[in-house]
Amino acid sequence: MDKRLLDILVCPLCKIQLQLDAVKGELICKADRLAYPIRDDVPVMLVDEARTLSSDELA
Secondary structure, three states: HHHHHHHHHEEOOOOEEEEEEEEOOOEEEEEOOOEEEEEOOOOOOOHHHOOEEEHHOOO
């Protein structure tokens, strides 16, 4: 994912900057415990498309 894009992307719920999980192809919001998928190098920033993170994934 393009570093410039990653620098400006924030969580649509809380507006906190997201962290990239390149292995899983997701953008992580620890505050809301959500993982937004990246499909074909395009982040899907819809809350309905995000998955909830388990407590183990947040550690």
